[in-house]
Amino acid sequence: MKNERVIEGLGKTKAVGMFRTMLEIREFEEKIRFLFLEGKMPGTVHQYIGMEACAVGVCAALEEHDVIASTHRPHGHAIARGISMDAIAAELYGRTTGCCSGKGGSMHVGDLLKGMLPAIAIVGANIPIVMGMALSFKIRRQKRVAVSFFGDGASNEGAFHEGLNMAAVYDAPAVFVCENNQYGASTSIKRVSKIENIADRAPAYGMPGDIADGMNVLDVYEHAKKAVDRARRGEGPTLLELKTFRLCGHSRRDPNKYMSDEEKEYWKTKDPIPFFEKVLLEEKLIKSGEISSLREDVERRVEKAIAFGQTSPEPAPEDTLRDFYVTMDVPD
Amino acid sequence: MAVEIKMPRLSQTTDEVRFIRWLVHEGETVKKGDPLCEVETDKVTMEVESFTGGRVLELITRPDTTVDAGTVIAVLGGPKEKPGKKHKIEENGSKHQSDKTDETVVEETLVEETVSGEGNINGQSGSSEKKTTVLSGDVRATPLVRNISRKRGIDLRLVQATGPGGLVTKRDLELFEKQTAMPETAGKPAAPAGGAPSRPVGRLQDVSGEGAAGETIFELSPSQAAVARNMARSKSVIPHYYLKTAVYADHMIEYIEKSRDRTDGKLSVYSLFIYAAAGALRAHPELNGFFRKDPVRAAPVRAGRVIRMKDIHIGFAVESGPQLFVPVVRDADRKVVGEIDREVKQLAVKAKSGKLEPHDVRGGTFTVTNLGIYPVDEFYAIINYPQLGILAMSRIGKTIFIDDDNTMKIRNIFTVTGSFDHRCINGALGAKFLQTFKQIMEGVKGV
Numbered sequence: 001m002k003n004e005r006v007i008e009g010l011g012k013t014k015a016v017g018m019f020r021t022m023l024e025i026r027e028f029e030e031k032i033r034f035l036f037l038e039g040k041m042p043g044t045v046h047q048y049i050g051m052e053a054c055a056v057g058v059c060a061a062l063e064e065h066d067v068i069a070s071t072h073r074p075h076g077h078a079i080a081r082g083i084s085m086d087a088i089a090a091e092l093y094g095r096t097t098g099c100c101s102g103k104g105g106s107m108h109v110g111d112l113l114k115g116m117l118p119a120i121a122i123v124g125a126n127i128p129i130v131m132g133m134a135l136s137f138k139i140r141r142q143k144r145v146a147v148s149f150f151g152d153g154a155s156n157e158g159a160f161h162e163g164l165n166m167a168a169v170y171d172a173p174a175v176f177v178c179e180n181n182q183y184g185a186s187t188s189i190k191r192v193s194k195i196e197n198i199a200d201r202a203p204a205y206g207m208p209g210d211i212a213d214g215m216n217v218l219d220v221y222e223h224a225k226k227a228v229d230r231a232r233r234g235e236g237p238t239l240l241e242l243k244t245f246r247l248c249g250h251s252r253r254d255p256n257k258y259m260s261d262e263e264k265e266y267w268k269t270k271d272p273i274p275f276f277e278k279v280l281l282e283e284k285l286i287k288s289g290e291i292s293s294l295r296e297d298v299e300r301r302v303e304k305a306i307a308f309g310q311t312s313p314e315p316a317p318e319d320t321l322r323d324f325y326v327t328m329d330v331p332d
Numbered sequence: 333m334a335v336e337i338k339m340p341r342l343s344q345t346t347d348e349v350r351f352i353r354w355l356v357h358e359g360e361t362v363k364k365g366d367p368l369c370e371v372e373t374d375k376v377t378m379e380v381e382s383f384t385g386g387r388v389l390e391l392i393t394r395p396d397t398t399v400d401a402g403t404v405i406a407v408l409g410g411p412k413e414k415p416g417k418k419h420k421i422e423e424n425g426s427k428h429q430s431d432k433t434d435e436t437v438v439e440e441t442l443v444e445e446t447v448s449g450e451g452n453i454n455g456q457s458g459s460s461e462k463k464t465t466v467l468s469g470d471v472r473a474t475p476l477v478r479n480i481s482r483k484r485g486i487d488l489r490l491v492q493a494t495g496p497g498g499l500v501t502k503r504d505l506e507l508f509e510k511q512t513a514m515p516e517t518a519g520k521p522a523a524p525a526g527g528a529p530s531r532p533v534g535r536l537q538d539v540s541g542e543g544a545a546g547e548t549i550f551e552l553s554p555s556q557a558a559v560a561r562n563m564a565r566s567k568s569v570i571p572h573y574y575l576k577t578a579v580y581a582d583h584m585i586e587y588i589e590k591s592r593d594r595t596d597g598k599l600s601v602y603s604l605f606i607y608a609a610a611g612a613l614r615a616h617p618e619l620n621g622f623f624r625k626d627p628v629r630a631a632p633v634r635a636g637r638v639i640r641m642k643d644i645h646i647g648f649a650v651e652s653g654p655q656l657f658v659p660v661v662r663d664a665d666r667k668v669v670g671e672i673d674r675e676v677k678q679l680a681v682k683a684k685s686g687k688l689e690p691h692d693v694r695g696g697t698f699t700v701t702n703l704g705i706y707p708v709d710e711f712y713a714i715i716n717y718p719q720l721g722i723l724a725m726s727r728i729g730k731t732i733f734i735d736d737d738n739t740m741k742i743r744n745i746f747t748v749t750g751s752f753d754h755r756c757i758n759g760a761l762g763a764k765f766l767q768t769f770k771q772i773m774e775g776v777k778g779v
Binding site: 034035036037038039044253254255257 | 365379382
């Protein structure tokens with residue numbers, strides 16, 4: 001019943017668009033996974049498989065001029081924020097056409113002009129930065145919101161405390177989205193936190209703490225919308241916890257043996273993509289034929305992005321010295 | 333069309349994995365994403381999934397072998413292709429390595445399999461020497477390896493480390509156990525594991541097929557790859573400084589000429605060089621040993637430690653075509669020149685013919701190098717990591733020499749240059765060492 005109501009608010013086009021973005025993230029990550037096994041993907045990658053509803057649900061609640069900040073696991077956030085998969089793939093391959101001119105790589109994808117700070121791979125490190133961005137929006141009287149994505153592991157970092165406290169003190173228009181995927185690398189959150197919900201910490205900072213089902217994009221969207229709207233109205237930040245799970249290793253080289261088989265099986269049944277597909281079919285917003293053509297289209301699109309990345313030019317040696325100092329107008 | 337399955341790069345710290353077992357059989361059909369085999373990296377045991385679907389035509393890698401990332405481990409094909417036959421591989425020019433080693437070897441220089449670590453130039457790790465004064469806790473090893481060594485009562489200091497940064501791996505432990513169980517095989521190089529052509533052993537491999545027109549590309553042999561890593565590491569990690577001095581050589585030349593009548597023949601300059609370096613090290617034991625940075629988790633107040641070695645084992649650089657070897661004269665300070673000379677000649681012959689054994693190159697505590705047969709007036713050598721210094725000797729030539737009594741004489745001199753690690757050897761210490769070396773060399777008639 002609740003899903004119906006949210007879908008009604010979103011409208012058909014936007015709902016189907018969100019589904020497509022989730023498919024894009026999944027397909028992109030799967031493709032990368034196999035390229036890695038084939039030895040054709042350099043470096044390591046941290047993948048977003050299983051968590052698609054989080055990025056897509058939150059980003060659907062944002063306006064064009066809002067800003068997000070991501071982590072070492074940023075591909076999903078970048079795609080959800082609308083950075084082209086071409087530019088992301090090229091960045092992974094270190095090519096000049098990448099969203100950071102090939103100098104950032106997997107853990108730093110982002111594009112400030114598209115509303116995403118190049119991702120910050122240090123755990124918890126984007127929280128104070130997002131607080132600062134939100135504060136600057138407030139001081140400049142802009143109706144913009146800054147969103148920080150971080151994991152359960154980051155919630156025990158000192159930066160979490162500093163960032164959330166200061167954001168609350170100044171009523172900064174920020175949303176702190178904790179994607180609680182249950183594991184900080186290989187460490188279960190249950191081993192390092194005595195409380196059940198990370199959101200329960202919010203009252204201690206004087207801000208609301210909210211929890212959404214991170215495997216249901218509609219639930220994520222509804223709760224994110226509430227937090228974003230509150231921030232935009234100038235009422236201050238929210239700590240939004242999304243209960244989710246990564247259906248893959250921490251990084252490409254992680255066989256995630258620290259997760260029990262029962263746990264993995266349980267979360268697999270909650271895979272956000274089949275779930276949303278079922279809702280869309282039930283609500284008759286899409287036909288199964290359309291879904292297969294949508295999937296095929298997404299596959300083609302991802303193939304094209306990878307090919308673009310692989311064939312784009314490598315930076316020239318003299319490019320090394322570029323981008324250290326940039327003279328530019330700071331985008332509003 | 334058949335597709336080659338290559339070993340992915342599964343560890344951030346090493347390209348090598350230990351292949352444990354296959355999870356599929358030849359003839360079996362696998363789907364994209366199915367696990368193919370089980371491997372052990374330096375950190376964890378894990379499954380490797382297939383990046384493509386198809387019928388397993390050939391399983392190349394044998395269980396219980398070491399495999400480098402990028403090595404072809406299996407061949408997959410369409411449902412109609414039969415296992416065991418010659419397969420047409422999709423990618424042009426990328427034949428199996430097993431074919432390659434037979435066809436396009438350009439130079440055969442034997443290198444021992446075991447010479448592959450990152451200890452020093454010869455691949456050994458200084459900390460594995462029996463007489464160091466460090467505790468077992470200072471050896472770099474993973475918790476897994478520490479656990480096993482504790483359970484089986486193995487002193488990690490005695491184990492030859494081949495992992496990155498002198499890390500003792502599980503394989504090193506196993507090898508050590510095998511060697512101690514069968515003393516007659518100790519010191520012999522390990523046979524190439526399982527007969528699988530996982531890596532070319534001891535050869536400069538012509539891989540030109542991969543290059544553009546006009547390029548001839550050679551792959552480094554494992555031992556030379558170890559040299560390459562060691563050199564790069566030394567030059568980027570150790571803050572080198574250089575001291576040079578001119579050494580008066582007339583007495584030495586005389587002495588060498590006189591030695592012509594010995595039964596063993598004329599002494600080599602290199603032998604005298606080693607003799608003098610050993611004498612100088614005995615006088616300045618501060619330079620005989622290693623500098624190690626503490627592992628990250630060690631006590632934060634310490635930036636590193638100097639390990640001073642009691643015994644003086646001097647390595648000397650020998651070239652063999654493009655390859656560099658550093659055989660070691662053990663206990664050089666306790667040997668007379670004639671004894672050193674005999675060993676130097678034997679080791680040099682072994683090096684040139686590619687017959688050095690692991691014990692010939694192991695355990696050096698200091699290194700010397702000599703380009704005296706070439707018109708090189710002076711040069712600055714790279715320290716043999718993690719040693720503390722190296723001496724470089726240039727050619728002997730005539731020059732106008734002003735003696736202490738202000739008279740000019742024509743004399744034979746050569747320049748010796750010392751490179752030292754400024755983290756623990758200060759300038760004065762290096763200078764004093766050089767001074768002693770010079771005195772011994774110049775007074776060589778009294779040897």
